[in-house]
Amino acid sequence: MADIVHRIGVIAPLDxxxxxxxxxxxxxxxxxxxxxxxxxxxLFRFGDxxxxxxxxxxxxPAGRVRWLVTDGPEEWIGTDVNWRLEQRDQYTIVLFSHEGxxxxxxxxxxxxxxxxxFLLSLKELVETGQGRPAPDDLQISDWH
Amino acid sequence: MADIVHRIGVIAPLDxxxxxxxxxxxxxxxxxxxxxxxxxxxLFRFGDxxxxxxxxxxxxPAGRVRWLVTDGPEEWIGTDVNWRLEQRDQYTIVLFSHEGxxxxxxxxxxxxxxxxxFLLSLKELVETGQGRPAPDDLQISDWH
Numbered sequence: 138m139a140d141i142v143h144r145i146g147v148i149a150p151l152d153x154x155x156x157x158x159x160x161x162x163x164x165x166x167x168x169x170x171x172x173x174x175x176x177x178x179x180l181f182r183f184g185d186x187x188x189x190x191x192x193x194x195x196x197x198p199a200g201r202v203r204w205l206v207t208d209g210p211e212e213w214i215g216t217d218v219n220w221r222l223e224q225r226d227q228y229t230i231v232l233f234s235h236e237g238x239x240x241x242x243x244x245x246x247x248x249x250x251x252x253x254x255f256l257l258s259l260k261e262l263v264e265t266g267q268g269r270p271a272p273d274d275l276q277i278s279d280w281h
Numbered sequence: 282m283a284d285i286v287h288r289i290g291v292i293a294p295l296d297x298x299x300x301x302x303x304x305x306x307x308x309x310x311x312x313x314x315x316x317x318x319x320x321x322x323x324l325f326r327f328g329d330x331x332x333x334x335x336x337x338x339x340x341x342p343a344g345r346v347r348w349l350v351t352d353g354p355e356e357w358i359g360t361d362v363n364w365r366l367e368q369r370d371q372y373t374i375v376l377f378s379h380e381g382x383x384x385x386x387x388x389x390x391x392x393x394x395x396x397x398x399f400l401l402s403l404k405e406l407v408e409t410g411q412g413r414p415a416p417d418d419l420q421i422s423d424w425h
Contacts, residue, residue: 140283143397144390146422228423232390246288246376253287253397257421277401278290279372 141235141249145256146228149263151200154222154229157263158202159193167259167268178207183271186281189213200224212244231256247280285379285393289400290372293407295344298366298373301407302346303337311403311412322351327415330425333357344368356388375400391424 147154157163164179165172171182182188191204200222206213221232233256238245254275262268269275291298301307308323309316315326326332335348344366350357365376377400382389398419406412413419 139286140385141286141393142283142385142390143394144387144422144424145394146424225423230422232387234390241284241286241378243288243376246286246378249285249393250287250289250397250400253394254401256394257398257419260421275401277404278288278374279369280288280290 138236139238139241139245141238141245141252143231143233143249143253143256145231145233145260146225147231147260147263148227149229151222151224151229152198153263154231154259155198155200155202157259158220159196163262165270167262167270168255169271171271179204191218210244212238212240212242231259247278250277282380283382283385283389285377285382285389285396287375287377287393287397287400289375289377289404290369291375291404291407292371293373295366295368295373296342297407298375298403299342299344299346301403302364303340307406309414311406311414312399313415315415323348335362354388356382356384356386375403391422394421 157167161172161174169181169183173180177193179191179193187209189209190207192207194205195201195203202220204218206216208214216235216237219234219236223230235252254277258268258270258274301311305316305318313325313327317324321337323335323337332353333350334352336351338349339345339347346364348362350360352358360379360381363378363380367374379396398421402413
């Protein structure tokens with residue numbers, strides 16, 4: 138098993154960051170514009186290349202969110218996306234992990250860098266009101 | 282053991298990317314301006330917060346570079362930084378890994394995101410001639 142981990146600090150109250158990872162309007166403003174929800178599942182789509190279904194397994198406003206990937210690329214299915222938020226002075230610290238990859242395949246390398254790019258988009262959204270969601274996200278390689 | 286992994290694609294010949302990770306002038310232009318070499322070791326410094334000594338264990342112009350961390354933060358010592366370069370059409374694909382962390386501590390989360398930021402600085406340097414090395418690197422949190 139292999140995990141992707143990241144840490145950013147957002148200059149904003151914890152509640153604002155919590156909202157950015159739990160409401161479809163905010164998720165659409167930093168990850169992908171095509172974000173919907175259906176029952177307990179978030180549906181993230183990226184045009185022709187597909188997307189991810191994430192079942193919300195935990196959403197605690199104290200700062201804990203967990204999604205289980207129920208559909209998407211084969212390598213993602215069954216993996217877990219975890220968010221831990223902690224307020225420290227003027228920062229909300231975001232500890233992010235995408236856990237349970239069966240193998241550290243090249244696609245995982247790509248997703249790790251891409252998560253960093255989207256987390257910085259989240260930071261920008263909360264701090265400035267303007268994120269950079271797909272399809273206008275920063276292209277990092279031939280895999281976009 | 283835990284590893285950081287990343288993937289970027291640089292629109293440039295492999296030789297240009299190889300040079301960017303093997304010459305002190307180029308390393309200073311995307312990672313930290315205070316980069317020197319001494320015998321077989323690269324010395325990266327970040328002002329008051331310290332830095333890293335990396336012994337070059339492998340440097341193969343075909344696209345394989347490996348550094349062993351011999352001095353720096355306790356969590357880094359003994360870890361390995363690996364670079365694999367592959368030319369694919371107009372891209373040089375960079376598969377990066379920082380391997381052998383004893384525990385996935387919060388500092389590792391930070392370093393993972395920070396590596397992504399610096400890899401994008403490397404990409405910019407090679408593609409445009411202008412990177413964003415420390416101390417002018419993008420600040421991602423209270424830990425810089």
